[in-house]
Amino acid sequence: MSTDSVLQLPDPPDLLRRFVETPLEQSVILEGKRVLVRTNHQGCYELLSRHAGSSEADTCDLTWTIVSDTEMSSDLGEATLMESGSVAVLSFGRGCFMALQRDRMELIGFISNSVDEHKLEEIILPRIRELIATPHSDRISHA
Amino acid sequence: MPFRGTLAIKMLRTHSLESEDLALKLTLEIAGCRCLFSTNNRSLFDSVSRWRSHWELGSGPDFEIRVIVDPQLAREANALPQFRGLRQFVFAIFHSRETFLLDLFERRVTAVVSEETAKDQEFWNSVLIPITMGVLGPTMGVAPIHSACLAWNNTGMLIAGVSGAGKSTLAVALAKEGFALVSDDWTYARCEDGGVTAYGLGVPVKLMPQSSRYFEELAAQRLKVSLNGELAFEVDPVEALGVQVAKRCTPQCVVFLERSDDDESSVTPLDREIARKFFYKSAEVLPPELQNAITGRGEIIDQVTSRDCWLFRYGGTPQQGARALRRFFEERYDVDRLCAAAS
Numbered sequence: 001m002s003t004d005s006v007l008q009l010p011d012p013p014d015l016l017r018r019f020v021e022t023p024l025e026q027s028v029i030l031e032g033k034r035v036l037v038r039t040n041h042q043g044c045y046e047l048l049s050r051h052a053g054s055s056e057a058d059t060c061d062l063t064w065t066i067v068s069d070t071e072m073s074s075d076l077g078e079a080t081l082m083e084s085g086s087v088a089v090l091s092f093g094r095g096c097f098m099a100l101q102r103d104r105m106e107l108i109g110f111i112s113n114s115v116d117e118h119k120l121e122e123i124i125l126p127r128i129r130e131l132i133a134t135p136h137s138d139r140i141s142h143a
Numbered sequence: 144m145p146f147r148g149t150l151a152i153k154m155l156r157t158h159s160l161e162s163e164d165l166a167l168k169l170t171l172e173i174a175g176c177r178c179l180f181s182t183n184n185r186s187l188f189d190s191v192s193r194w195r196s197h198w199e200l201g202s203g204p205d206f207e208i209r210v211i212v213d214p215q216l217a218r219e220a221n222a223l224p225q226f227r228g229l230r231q232f233v234f235a236i237f238h239s240r241e242t243f244l245l246d247l248f249e250r251r252v253t254a255v256v257s258e259e260t261a262k263d264q265e266f267w268n269s270v271l272i273p274i275t276m277g278v279l280g281p282t283m284g285v286a287p288i289h290s291a292c293l294a295w296n297n298t299g300m301l302i303a304g305v306s307g308a309g310k311s312t313l314a315v316a317l318a319k320e321g322f323a324l325v326s327d328d329w330t331y332a333r334c335e336d337g338g339v340t341a342y343g344l345g346v347p348v349k350l351m352p353q354s355s356r357y358f359e360e361l362a363a364q365r366l367k368v369s370l371n372g373e374l375a376f377e378v379d380p381v382e383a384l385g386v387q388v389a390k391r392c393t394p395q396c397v398v399f400l401e402r403s404d405d406d407e408s409s410v411t412p413l414d415r416e417i418a419r420k421f422f423y424k425s426a427e428v429l430p431p432e433l434q435n436a437i438t439g440r441g442e443i444i445d446q447v448t449s450r451d452c453w454l455f456r457y458g459g460t461p462q463q464g465a466r467a468l469r470r471f472f473e474e475r476y477d478v479d480r481l482c483a484a485a486s
Contacts, residue, residue, distance in 0.1 A: 009305060009421060009424045009425060011424070012424065012425065012426070012427060012428055014428065015226065015427070016226055016227055016228030016233060016427075017227050017228070017229075018228045018229060018428070018429075018430055019428070019430075065229060065230075067227075067229065069227070072225065072227075075239075077239065077240050078156060078240070079155045079156070080155070080156045080157075080158070080240070080242065080255060081155055081156070081157045081158065082158050082160055082211075082242070082244065082253055082254075082255055083157070083158070083159050083160065083161070084159075084160035084161065084209060084244075084251070084253040085161070085249065085251075087244070087246060087249070087253075089234075089242060089244045089253070091234075091236075091240075091242040093239060093240055094222070094225060094236055094239055097227070097234050097236065097242055099232050099234070099244060101231075101232075106230070108229045108230055108232060109229075110227045110229075110234070127155065
């Protein structure tokens with residue numbers, strides 16, 4: 001009995017980029033919150049290092065995991081926010097999308113590797129800052 | 144204060160997808176799972192109405208889909224979809240600006256779409272719902288199994304194999320031999336009533352361009368770019384190929400395909416541990432946060448591969464392979480007798 005071809009399955013590719021390493025890690029203070037940031041986006045890491053206050057605390061109020069992706073478009077379209085339950089989704093076209101899980105105080109998302117520091121500083125990070133600063137109930141009432 | 148955005152910040156469109164904001168509710172049943180579909184747009188109802196099923200809301204859905212249709216949102220044509228996942232979330236971006244979030248903890252899909260997308264039945268039925276079941280399925284007792292599925296009355300046969308082994312082509316050839324086609328690529332297995340039920344989602348059959356050598360009906364069809372960027376025929380099996388379809392069946396066996404260089408065919412027993420490993424390895428790797436889904440999916444794969452597992456080697460045309468496999472299936476499972484006994 002031949003089973004060679006039946007067994008010839010490679011390890012499944014990480015199509016969703018679930019397991020990309022985010023080795024750059026730092027604790028910063030943003031909007032009065034201690035934020036533990038994990039990323040592989042050099043520009044994001046350096047920007048936060050320069051402009052956000054560093055935190056020496058052992059604990060954090062919020063964790064961010066921001067994955068830089070070389071295959072995503074650099075096009076930052078109009079910003080869109082979806083709120084559903086304790087989850088908020090912030091997206092900018094195909095170039096950046098992230099989800100804030102308020103119950104778990106966790107923000108995760110993907111940014112195109114081509115998004116430069118200037119766009120991060122002027123477009124993306126201000127929206128994230130607003131998102132973490134505004135209580136869910138306030139945001140909905142303004143929608 | 145950092146990150147105030149001194150330049151003109153792009154406008155922010157805000158949408159609330161709370162259940163009470165979406166007045167239109169529809170109860171659906173997909174692969175045996177109850178779905179509560181909520182939206183603000185009636186044309187979207189028509190697009191998903193084929194899944195409509197009446198069940199009591201009080202018993203609670205297995206999962207939810209919440210969609211806001213934004214009339215000011217423009218759809219961008221010819222943009223390949225993009226999928227990314229982290230922890231319990233999967234992001235799916237279609238048509239450039241239409242973002243779907245699939246939350247595996249909440250078993251919920253949320254999205255904002257254009258009116259054009261709301262009316263696009265093919266998108267909902269052949270793209271979004273299969274993707275939803277593929278992603279959320281393991282969290283609600285449904286395992287996506289990478290195999291075709293054929294049924295003779297209710298007796299099912301799963302057809303598996305490595306990519307390019309010819310699952311879809313053989314599945315269509317078997318359907319032309321009298322089997323009903325449940326699925327040609329992904330089958331959704333669910334443990335119910337003490338056994339396993341295999342579901343299809345009624346999506347178009349995807350056949351590679353060279354399949355037109357075996358099925359003359361394809362000459363009248365156009366090739367199109369499929370979701371993964373491949374050029375293929377994607378056709379309605381009933382309308383384009385004249386075969387029967389079925390929504391579900393009870394699988395009795397799993398057949399793994401292996402092409403050979405000669406015209407001979409053979410069916411030999413396959414160690415079910417090999418079959419089990421194949422399905423484990425062909426499943427998406429999930430993160431540790433989703434351990435319950437990983438365990439549940441594994442249990443269903445174990446159930447599926449506790450059926451008879453066979454290795455089917457064949458050369459020649461898909462029609463020759465289908466005839467040989469049909470003879471084997473009839474002799475082995477004596478399906479007419481089984482059906483008579485069941486009735």
